[in-house]
Amino acid sequence: MTETQTTPSTMQVPPPPVVRAALGATVPVAKEAPPITIELRDVSAFYGKKLAVSGVSMSIRAHSVTALIGPSGCGKSTLIRTINRMHEFAPGARVEGSIIVDGVNIYGPGIDPARVRQRIGMVFQKPNPFPTMSIADNVAAGLRFMGIRSKSELRDRVESALKRAALWDEVKNDLKKPGIAISGGQQQRLCIARAIAVEPDIVLMDEPCSALDPIATLKIEDLMRELARDYTIVTVTHNMQQAARVSDQTAFMLMDPGDLAGHLVEYGPTSDIFTNPKDSRTEDYISGRFG
Amino acid sequence: MTTRDLSRPRRPSSLQNRLQLGDWTFRTLTGLAGLVAMAVIVGAFYELGSQAWPAIKHGGISVLWDTSWNPGRQEFGVGVFVIGTLITSMFALVAATIIAVLVSLFLVEVAPGYISRPVSYLIELLAAIPSVVYGLWGIFVMGVFVRDHFGPVVVSTFGWIPIFDGTPLITGLFSACVILTVMILPTVMAVSRDVIAAVPRSQREGLMALGATRWEMIRLTVLPYARSGVMGAAILGLARAVGETLAVTLVIGNSVRIPDNIFSPAYTMASVIANQFPEATGLHQSALIEVALILLAITFIINIVARLLVWKVTGGHRAVVQE
Ligand SMILES: Nc1ncnc2c1ncn2[C@@H]1O[C@H](COP(=O)(O)OP(=O)(O)O)[C@@H](O)[C@H]1O
Ligand SMILES: [Mg+2]
Numbered sequence: 001m002t003e004t005q006t007t008p009s010t011m012q013v014p015p016p017p018v019v020r021a022a023l024g025a026t027v028p029v030a031k032e033a034p035p036i037t038i039e040l041r042d043v044s045a046f047y048g049k050k051l052a053v054s055g056v057s058m059s060i061r062a063h064s065v066t067a068l069i070g071p072s073g074c075g076k077s078t079l080i081r082t083i084n085r086m087h088e089f090a091p092g093a094r095v096e097g098s099i100i101v102d103g104v105n106i107y108g109p110g111i112d113p114a115r116v117r118q119r120i121g122m123v124f125q126k127p128n129p130f131p132t133m134s135i136a137d138n139v140a141a142g143l144r145f146m147g148i149r150s151k152s153e154l155r156d157r158v159e160s161a162l163k164r165a166a167l168w169d170e171v172k173n174d175l176k177k178p179g180i181a182i183s184g185g186q187q188q189r190l191c192i193a194r195a196i197a198v199e200p201d202i203v204l205m206d207e208p209c210s211a212l213d214p215i216a217t218l219k220i221e222d223l224m225r226e227l228a229r230d231y232t233i234v235t236v237t238h239n240m241q242q243a244a245r246v247s248d249q250t251a252f253m254l255m256d257p258g259d260l261a262g263h264l265v266e267y268g269p270t271s272d273i274f275t276n277p278k279d280s281r282t283e284d285y286i287s288g289r290f291g
Numbered sequence: 292m293t294t295r296d297l298s299r300p301r302r303p304s305s306l307q308n309r310l311q312l313g314d315w316t317f318r319t320l321t322g323l324a325g326l327v328a329m330a331v332i333v334g335a336f337y338e339l340g341s342q343a344w345p346a347i348k349h350g351g352i353s354v355l356w357d358t359s360w361n362p363g364r365q366e367f368g369v370g371v372f373v374i375g376t377l378i379t380s381m382f383a384l385v386a387a388t389i390i391a392v393l394v395s396l397f398l399v400e401v402a403p404g405y406i407s408r409p410v411s412y413l414i415e416l417l418a419a420i421p422s423v424v425y426g427l428w429g430i431f432v433m434g435v436f437v438r439d440h441f442g443p444v445v446v447s448t449f450g451w452i453p454i455f456d457g458t459p460l461i462t463g464l465f466s467a468c469v470i471l472t473v474m475i476l477p478t479v480m481a482v483s484r485d486v487i488a489a490v491p492r493s494q495r496e497g498l499m500a501l502g503a504t505r506w507e508m509i510r511l512t513v514l515p516y517a518r519s520g521v522m523g524a525a526i527l528g529l530a531r532a533v534g535e536t537l538a539v540t541l542v543i544g545n546s547v548r549i550p551d552n553i554f555s556p557a558y559t560m561a562s563v564i565a566n567q568f569p570e571a572t573g574l575h576q577s578a579l580i581e582v583a584l585i586l587l588a589i590t591f592i593i594n595i596v597a598r599l600l601v602w603k604v605t606g607g608h609r610a611v612v613q614e
Contacts, residue, residue, distance in 0.1 A: 086500055091404065118502030128493040132515040141511070142501035194501065 037062050038083060038202060038232065043097035044261075045078045045087055052078045054261040055097070058251060065224055065233040067247035067270065069240060071285070074255045075262025076236040077125075080204050083234065084120035085113040102201065118146060121195030123205040127187035129179030129194070135171050138179040138190055142198040157197055164230075165193035166223055185216025192223065196231065203227065205235040209242065221246050240286055244274050252282045335587060343581035345574055354581070360547045360563070362571070367578035369585060371547050372560040376589070378464065378550070379539065379559060380532035383471035387532075388525045390472075391480040392487075399487045400509060411484060418477035426541035429470040434461035434542060437469075442554060457552035464550045464557040467543035471535060475528035482527060486520030487513055519601055526597040533590050536561040560586045 038060040045053040053075040060066050068076045081087040082095050085106060098105040106116045121142075129138050139158040148154060158175075162168040167189040171182065179190055188208055195203055205224070209217040224233055224246050237243050243250050250273040252266045266273060266282045277283045340347075350357070350367050357368025394414075398407040442459020449455035459465075490513045498508040544556020545566060560582050568579050 084500065086496065089496060089499055114499075114502045114504055117500050122500040124493060124496065124500075126493055128491075128497040130494065130497065130512060133511075141498070141503075145502045145504075145507060191497070198502065 037101075038234070039100040040083075041098045041100065043079070043082055043095065043099060045075070045082050046092075046094045046096070047078075047090060048092040051259060051261040053082070053253075054256070054259060054263055056253075056262075056264045057097075058264060058267050060232065060234060061249060062232045063228060063230070064248040065228045065235060065246050066249045066251065067243035068234070068236045068251050068253060069238065069243050069285075070253035070262070070265075071255070072238060074253045076238075076253055077206050079253065079262065080206055080234060080236050081122075083202070083204055084122055085116050086122060088113070114145075118142065118198055119200050120202040120204060121198065121200040123188070123191050123195055123203065123208045125207040126211050127184055127191050129187050129190050131178055131180045133179055134176045135179050135182070135190060136175040139193050139197045142194060146198060158193075161193040161197035162190075164196055164227070165189045166219065166226075167193055183216070185212050185219060188212060188216070188220060189223065192220075192227075196227065200231065202232045202234065205233065207236050207238065209237070209239070217242075240274075244270060250274070252277075252279075252285060254281055254285070336584070339580055339584040339587060343577055343584045346577035346581040349574060350578070350581075354578075355585070358547075358549055362567070362575040362578070365574060367574070367581070369560070369578075369582050371549055372558050372563050372582060373585065373589070374549060375464070375467075375543065375557040375559040376533060376561070376586070378557070379467045379471050379543070380529060382468040383475055383532040384525055384529045386468070386472040387476045387479045387528050388483075388521065391476060391483045391524065391528075392521060394480055395484040395487045396509060396513070398484055400505065400513070411481075414477050414480050414484075416477075418481065422474070422535065422537040423541075425470055425474050426538035429466060429538060429542040430461060433469060434466050437461070437463075437466055437554075446554075454552050457554035459554045460544070460556070462542050462544040462556060463554045464543065465553040467539050467557065467559070468553075470538050470542050471532045474535060474538060475531050478531065479524045479528040482524030483517065483521045486517045486524065489520075490516040522597070522601045526594065526601070529593060529597065530590065533586070533593065534561060536565045540565050560589075 040056055040058050040060070043053065043056045044051060056079060068080060070076055078087060081089075083099060083101075085095075087093050087095055095107060098107050100106075101116075101120070104111070129135075130141065133141065136155075136158050139161050140154050143154055143157055148157070159168065159172075162171065167186060170186060171177075171190075174181070180187065182190065188211075192203070192205075192208075208224075209220050212220065221242060224235065227233055228248075235246070247270045249268065250270040251264055252273060253262050254265045255261065256263050266277060266279045268278075273282060274286055277286065346354075346367055349365070354368050354370075355373065356370045357366075358370035359366045359368045360371060398411060402410070438459050438461050442465075445455055446457065446459065457463075494512040494516065495508055498512050499505075503511065539559055540562040543559060543562060545558055545562060546556035547558055548555065550557040564579050564582055564586075568576070571579050
């Protein structure tokens with residue numbers, strides 16, 4: 001790994017945190033099964049006839065944070081949404097290729113997208129707690145879909161999810177209040193709690209901080225690092241400092257002027273991408289020359 | 292530079308004045324409009340009240356539940372009409388709202404665009420068909436179907452329940468209920484479809500991403516979100532159902548008798564006014580105006596009750612936001 005390498009001062013990017021990839025193997029927090037990797041094989045995503053993401057292949061490391069970066073419109077959101085089959089929720093949307101999670105192609109025959117989404121949680125750009133549900137019910141929503149009915153089990157799992165999302169102390173006396181009665185940063189942590197309450201293997205985050213102030217952003221970033229101990233995190237960001245701060249691996253995407261679809265340009269350890277990019281387009285982007 | 296800036300102190304205050312003037316104009320105009328609306332309602336109540344006064348003096352309050360309407364014998368009990376109006380419009384309200392929500396859910400959540408767009412357009416067109424067309428369709432198509440097919444089946448299957456034990460005719464209470472349902476359906480449906488389509492995408496996606504099935508997503512976000520709007524749509528439909536005259540007059544049978552089964556001929560308040568007003572004189576005329584007054588009052592009460600209901604339902608929402 002490259003975590004010991006010093007960042008050249010010219011880059012002005014903070015050095016990446018100690019890469020935790022190794023932790024996934026050495027710290028088996030509540031998970032005995034081997035860590036789950038995600039393997040994208042030649043994934044293309046369409047909106048109707050329009051090709052939005054073309055032929056992405058990459059292997060995402062378990063129990064680490066992988067960041068997707070790239071200019072606006074290059075297909076980051078589209079790609080991340082293929083990983084939990086949310087892409088097909090858009091009318092006319094379609095995916096080609098395969099994504100192997102835990103040895104199973106989630107686009108294979110007989111796969112129930114609802115089950116896929118239970119194991120692969122998602123946090124959206126804008127916090128979207130359910131306004132008609134209380135804070136506790138927001139967190140319990142996914143558990144109820146899993147068929148958990150026992151009040152005490154629901155209560156325990158809500159509490160533990162809120163604790164892991166670093167929100168428990170702030171809301172423990174207001175669990176009955178509606179999910180939108182808290183600040184934006186708290187709402188986003190509530191959405192994270194909601195996503196991890198069902199004990200997914202993977203949590204996808206599409207620009208989770210872009211609607212938040214800097215302090216709330218730092219809290220979410222800390223949380224992402226923390227969660228990477230137990231979960232595989234894939235996040236989209238167009239803030240390069242953020243990618244450098246939180247991620248272990250970085251994937252750089254770009255829209256190809258030829259087919260106007262997003263392609264994966266370069267993918268590797270975050271420190272390599274930021275200090276020693278192989279592709280000149282990556283270098284142009286991270287040094288702020290375009291995008 | 293600085294001196295020039297300092298020499299313009301009047302700018303902000305003149306801007307302020309203009310805003311205040313605009314504010315004043317706006318408030319006065321809207322206030323006037325509100326007053327006019329109030330005046331129209333008060334005027335309508337007053338005008339009807341004064342013309343109905345002889346009948347009110349004659350019959351007293353008991354006409355409201357009195358069911359004998361016999362102008363020849365100077366009996367003017369309006370109970371039959373009130374019952375007819377309430378039954379038909381409540382039936383239409385409930386049936387149309389349920390159908391409208393189901394169809395809207397289908398159009399918004401299930402059907403692909405090439406089905407939902409033309410169907411939505413057709414529904415909006417239905418709202419523009421005149422009452423008389425509905426009334427004639429009610430007699431010649433639906434009424435005949437009720438008499439020859441639907442009615443006999445219902446009577447032979449459910450006849451042991453008293454309200455289904457009757458003689459199906461072309462006209463009757465049931466036909467009036469159906470025609471009203473059909474007539475208010477387009478309005479209720481168009482509004483509830485818009486309301487359901489307006490449920491934010493982020494809410495739907497939030498639930499789907501948790502592993503919800505489509506039905507769970509609808510039950511937990513779409514319906515709670517759309518509830519107050521759908522109730523508003525239902526009120527719009529109810530207002531039309533209560534006041535609808537022509538089509539109902541054609542199909543309800545116009546009989547001054549308390550209906551004892553769903554096929555009995557009946558009467559509504561609007562129908563009796565339409566039928567008898569042209570020939571009515573003296574106390575009879577005054578009594579018909581009294582019917583109109585009661586109809587106005589009922590519409591008024593229904594609106595207030597419905598509005599309270601919407602408040603109660605959305606009140607939850609509002610408290611939610613503020614808490
Ligand atoms: N629902 C949609 N329907 C059609 N085209 C879409 C839709 N969402 C995104 N796109 C298109 O797909 C491309 C990639 O978009 P997106 O994945 O949102 O990019 P990013 O997240 O990197 O900004 C863009 O050209 C965008 O216009
Ligand atoms: Mg995006």
